[in-house]
Amino acid sequence: MTDTGLLRVELQCVLCGAAHRPTVDASVCPRHEGLTGILDVIAPGDGTRSGAGSDPLDRYRARLPLPPGPRRLPSGYLTATPLLPAPRLAADLGVAELLVKDESRNPTGSLKDRASALAVELAAHAGFTDVACASTGNAASSLAGACAAVGLTARIFVPASTPVGKLAQLAAFGARVMLVRGSYDDAYDLCEEAARAFGWYDRNCAVNPYLMEGKKTCGLEIADQLGDAGADWVSVAVGDGCTVAALGKGLAEMRLPRSPRLLAVQPAGAAPIARAWERGSEDIVPVPARTVADSVSVGAPRNAVKALRAVRASGGAFLTVTDDEILDAARMLGTLAGVFAEPGAAAGIAGVRRARAEGLIGPGDRVVHVVTGSGLKTATSVGAAFPEVAPTLDAVRAVVGLG
Amino acid sequence: MTDTGLLRVELQCVLCGAAHRPTVDASVCPRHEGLTGILDVIAPGDGTRSGAGSDPLDRYRARLPLPPGPRRLPSGYLTATPLLPAPRLAADLGVAELLVKDESRNPTGSLKDRASALAVELAAHAGFTDVACASTGNAASSLAGACAAVGLTARIFVPASTPVGKLAQLAAFGARVMLVRGSYDDAYDLCEEAARAFGWYDRNCAVNPYLMEGKKTCGLEIADQLGDAGADWVSVAVGDGCTVAALGKGLAEMRLPRSPRLLAVQPAGAAPIARAWERGSEDIVPVPARTVADSVSVGAPRNAVKALRAVRASGGAFLTVTDDEILDAARMLGTLAGVFAEPGAAAGIAGVRRARAEGLIGPGDRVVHVVTGSGLKTATSVGAAFPEVAPTLDAVRAVVGLG
Numbered sequence: 147m148t149d150t151g152l153l154r155v156e157l158q159c160v161l162c163g164a165a166h167r168p169t170v171d172a173s174v175c176p177r178h179e180g181l182t183g184i185l186d187v188i189a190p191g192d193g194t195r196s197g198a199g200s201d202p203l204d205r206y207r208a209r210l211p212l213p214p215g216p217r218r219l220p221s222g223y224l225t226a227t228p229l230l231p232a233p234r235l236a237a238d239l240g241v242a243e244l245l246v247k248d249e250s251r252n253p254t255g256s257l258k259d260r261a262s263a264l265a266v267e268l269a270a271h272a273g274f275t276d277v278a279c280a281s282t283g284n285a286a287s288s289l290a291g292a293c294a295a296v297g298l299t300a301r302i303f304v305p306a307s308t309p310v311g312k313l314a315q316l317a318a319f320g321a322r323v324m325l326v327r328g329s330y331d332d333a334y335d336l337c338e339e340a341a342r343a344f345g346w347y348d349r350n351c352a353v354n355p356y357l358m359e360g361k362k363t364c365g366l367e368i369a370d371q372l373g374d375a376g377a378d379w380v381s382v383a384v385g386d387g388c389t390v391a392a393l394g395k396g397l398a399e400m401r402l403p404r405s406p407r408l409l410a411v412q413p414a415g416a417a418p419i420a421r422a423w424e425r426g427s428e429d430i431v432p433v434p435a436r437t438v439a440d441s442v443s444v445g446a447p448r449n450a451v452k453a454l455r456a457v458r459a460s461g462g463a464f465l466t467v468t469d470d471e472i473l474d475a476a477r478m479l480g481t482l483a484g485v486f487a488e489p490g491a492a493a494g495i496a497g498v499r500r501a502r503a504e505g506l507i508g509p510g511d512r513v514v515h516v517v518t519g520s521g522l523k524t525a526t527s528v529g530a531a532f533p534e535v536a537p538t539l540d541a542v543r544a545v546v547g548l549g
Numbered sequence: 550m551t552d553t554g555l556l557r558v559e560l561q562c563v564l565c566g567a568a569h570r571p572t573v574d575a576s577v578c579p580r581h582e583g584l585t586g587i588l589d590v591i592a593p594g595d596g597t598r599s600g601a602g603s604d605p606l607d608r609y610r611a612r613l614p615l616p617p618g619p620r621r622l623p624s625g626y627l628t629a630t631p632l633l634p635a636p637r638l639a640a641d642l643g644v645a646e647l648l649v650k651d652e653s654r655n656p657t658g659s660l661k662d663r664a665s666a667l668a669v670e671l672a673a674h675a676g677f678t679d680v681a682c683a684s685t686g687n688a689a690s691s692l693a694g695a696c697a698a699v700g701l702t703a704r705i706f707v708p709a710s711t712p713v714g715k716l717a718q719l720a721a722f723g724a725r726v727m728l729v730r731g732s733y734d735d736a737y738d739l740c741e742e743a744a745r746a747f748g749w750y751d752r753n754c755a756v757n758p759y760l761m762e763g764k765k766t767c768g769l770e771i772a773d774q775l776g777d778a779g780a781d782w783v784s785v786a787v788g789d790g791c792t793v794a795a796l797g798k799g800l801a802e803m804r805l806p807r808s809p810r811l812l813a814v815q816p817a818g819a820a821p822i823a824r825a826w827e828r829g830s831e832d833i834v835p836v837p838a839r840t841v842a843d844s845v846s847v848g849a850p851r852n853a854v855k856a857l858r859a860v861r862a863s864g865g866a867f868l869t870v871t872d873d874e875i876l877d878a879a880r881m882l883g884t885l886a887g888v889f890a891e892p893g894a895a896a897g898i899a900g901v902r903r904a905r906a907e908g909l910i911g912p913g914d915r916v917v918h919v920v921t922g923s924g925l926k927t928a929t930s931v932g933a934a935f936p937e938v939a940p941t942l943d944a945v946r947a948v949v950g951l952g
Contacts, residue, residue, distance in 0.1 A: 200603065201630075204605030222631035223887075225654065226603075234700055251654055254889070255925065257774055266931060297637055309715070311925060318924055322885035323935040332940040352558045384721065456772045462708065475700075481723035481744065483700030486657070521721055522658060522925040523716060532726040534709055537735040542727060542743045546704075 153211040155286035156188040157355055160451050168211065170272040174453045175413045181338065185355035185448060187211055189399070196370055202363035203263060209366070209399065210264065211356045213271035223307045225265050227364075228373070229371040229514065232483035236513075239459045239478075239495070240502050243512040246379070246485050247368055249519065254315060256284035256292040256441075256491075256519035257364055257389060261351055263362035266292040269347035275303050275317050279349035280337035282330050282385070282441050284519050288295055289349050290321035301346050303337040307328050309440060311523035331436065331446045351388040352448030358392045365396020368514060369405075376404025378511040379462070379501075381494035382518065385442030387449040387453030389518060394456030406514060408462035409507070410453065411497030413437035413472060413490075423464035428454055438469040441490030442518055463506060467496035476521065486521035556614040559591040560758055563854050571614065573675040576756055584741065587852060588758035590614055592802070599773055603629045605766035606666060612769070612802065613667065614759045616674035621699045627666050628728070630654045630767075631776040632917065635886035639916075641906050642881075644913040648780070649888050650771055653923035657694040657718060659687035659844075660767055660792060660921045664754055667763035669695040672750035679704050682752035683740035683789070685733050685844050686715035687922050692752050693724035704749050706740040708733050712843060714926035732838070734779070734849045754791040755851030756906070761795045768799020771917060772808075779807025781914040783903075784897035785921065787813045788845030790822055790856030792921065795857030807918060811865035812910075814838035814900030817874060817895075822853045826867035831857055841872040844893030845923055866909060870899035877887065879924065889924035 157166040159175035161183050166172060172259040173185030189209045197205045201224050203212065230247050236244035252259035257374065263284065269277045279289050286302040293300040300321040304312075305328065316323050326333040334350065341348045351357040368380065380397065384390045390410045397405055412420040416435035428451050429483075435445035447453070457464060467475075469489075476492035479485045494515045501507040535541035560569040560701045562578035564586050569575060571590075578586030592612045600608045601912040603628045606615065616706040632648050639647035655662035665688065672680045682692050682706040696703040702723040707715075709730065719726050729736040737753065745749045754760040771783065783800065787793045793813045800808055813821040819838035825831060831854050838848035850856070860867060869877075872892075879895035882888045938944035 220633045228628055230626035291887045294884050315889055318883035318889045325935050325937040326940050328940045339942050394581045464884055480721035481697050484694040484719055486721045532728050534728040537729050537731045537739045539742050
């Protein structure tokens with residue numbers, strides 16, 4: 147477990163700046179309370195160069211903490227996800243251009259696949275047989291899928307309230323799941339304790355410094371796809387803070403001439419990072435999380451410091467949106483862009499609408515929105531009230547109203 | 550609607566060989582009863598050449614009946630789906646190599662997106678405002694998504710028994726849906742009647758000769774990805790027969806030195822084409838379809854002739870599998886390959902197991918299996934019985950059984 151140097155990166159504590167050895171199982175800086183001493187990965191290489199191919203772990207290999215030697219997951223397990231112009235949604239939002247980065251195309255339907263693929267490469271390389279994570283759903287299913295692809299055991303801790311679609315995915319991949327009686331925060335703490343006790347590799351994205359580098363590939367890819375034209379904003383919903391921080395890191399590493407600002411959007415019922423932003427502080431006051439956007443329903447976020455700094459460094463902003471605005475945004479994404487997003491993955495669109503109303507985003511702006519996960523996983527919560535008809539043309543005519 | 554020649558293809562009746570004009574709204578050959586005079590598209594160009602890029606409508610444009618001028622769907626709406634080696638599943642099945650073509654990565658989660666994208670390009674070009682289809686689910690959601698992306702109205706006819714996940718997707722895309730009291734076959738007939746009555750573009754894959762060309766891109770892509778190494782078999786489940794016929798057409802056009810044979814698999818409870826194959830006939834005897842594999846639950850298949858001929862031309866075979874074998878195959882795909890397939894999309898794996906047992910497939914064979922659709926859409930039918938634990942390490946210890 148101590149193959150120092152193999153990963154060819156440096157680790158640095160975000161709180162005190164102390165350097166740490168890049169072992170495969172590196173965790174937090176012990177000088178700080180609990181799990182707050184998050185480490186940051188300082189990657190080598192030239193950020194403006196990309197390799198060939200579509201799989202981001204191949205394409206951006208030079209900038210990732212991948213172990214040496216052949217990959218465990220087949221090349222193509224991850225693929226580049228598309229960045230799709232959505233002119234009708236842009237018109238509805240009142241911006242010049244709206245581009246949807248559709249992360250629901252990932253192997254298990256969410257951006258989390260990028261981090262889990264990296265975790266599985268590291269765990270398998272270091273000889274672990276079990277990989278653990280706590281999750282509101284997407285991180286769990288992504289880990290379960292990647293583990294099944296290479297033959298590792300996924301140990302999953304989810305709140306007992308996790309949507310059925312997400313549990314069904316875990317069952318399909320043969321993951322070992324604990325339904326924890328409690329919140330996501332309870333599941334998280336229990337997972338950390340169990341991983342230490344049983345010697346499981348830790349896939350939690352705040353504590354394991356490498357995993358954010360997997361998510362970073364989404365930012366690298368967006369920058370690659372935007373090219374020199376760049377964009378004004380990238381909007382995304384925020385829960386633990388890892389994803390927005392990783393997007394910011396990836397975008398910054400590519401040094402676009404017109405690098406986008408981050409619009410970091412939290413549901414009003416789970417907005418502890420946005421509240422800290424408003425206070426100009428890095429101190430988080432935990433809240434009881436309550437929102438329809440289960441994938442970002444986090445009351446005690448683990449990566450708030452990195453998130454706050456990434457948004458600030460980009461010249462961006464945090465804001466909050468209501469659950470009604472989130473559900474409306476999901477409808478807009480589906481009907482005006484043809485992308486079926488889970489509520490958490492639509493929150494950023496609600497944020498764009500609000501930022502446009504407040505003048506933060508201008509009518510001439512070019513905006514990227516990241517759909518972090520598929521709406522299929524939460525589909526049972528969507529009511530579909532369609533007309534039932536007898537198999538006759540007259541019955542259809544009555545419904546269509548064409549006489 | 551009569552822009553003859555624009556599509557630069559020829560149409561030929563599969564029953565009598567008569568030539569037809571390639572209008573955008575071409576349908577069946579009127580010399581035959583009902584809808585049986587299916588037309589085949591004779592594409593121009595050199596099948597062994599591919600264009601650049603990942604979007605199959607761009608990459609294979611020279612071989613597709615696409616209208617001239619700019620695309621309506623953004624480039625990248627479709628992407629190449631990966632062909633992933635699954636060595637653990639190969640070992641379990643007793644074949645040398647098993648490669649999974651993961652069509653669940655498509656924009657709405659199924660292979661049908663390839664046909665719907667083409668339909669939307671044709672309909673928009675010809676000035677239609679509404680596009681109709683009958684579907685067991687996947688064709689409908691793919692049409693609904695593509696229509697939402699370009700601003701057309703999707704008119705959907707589904708059996709009232711369609712799974713909730715598929716209806717939720719239709720709702721998300723704002724499709725106009727009729728839940729038809731009756732079977733898929735009833736919904737199909739009603740859709741044809743309504744499309745004619747109301748002037749809607751017809752997206753049904755058997756009647757509209759162009760749509761199979763969209764699905765054909767899956768075969769072209771598999772051949773591209775296999776390269777000269779080729780493969781021995783491509784397995785896929787069969788309902789109406791369009792998909793297997795289209796795969797065969799695409800593979801044949803690419804003229805691989807080692808071109809795979811088609812393993813066409815039907816559920817025992819919905820196997821009218823396999824029964825005709827056993828009799829050595831092209832005459833279909835309709836059956837009451839009864840199977841857990843809703844996406845291929847078709848009792849009166851519309852494209853049996855093309856399917857039978859494609860399988861024969863490839864040197865392949867039809868066979869049937871039970872619902873238990875299908876559900877077991879879905880488990881194997883999930884736990885041994887990390888791919889979450891709907892039951893219909895796993896049937897081909899059950900077919901490979903059976904063909905291997907019967908000696909049709911040999912231990913040294915290289916086999917491709919096409920996962921035609923995502924398991925997320927039928928997720929509510931999967932029971933997940935995970936242990937619920939209190940948030941304490943002792944509770945975890947008891948479940949893990951590590952002392």
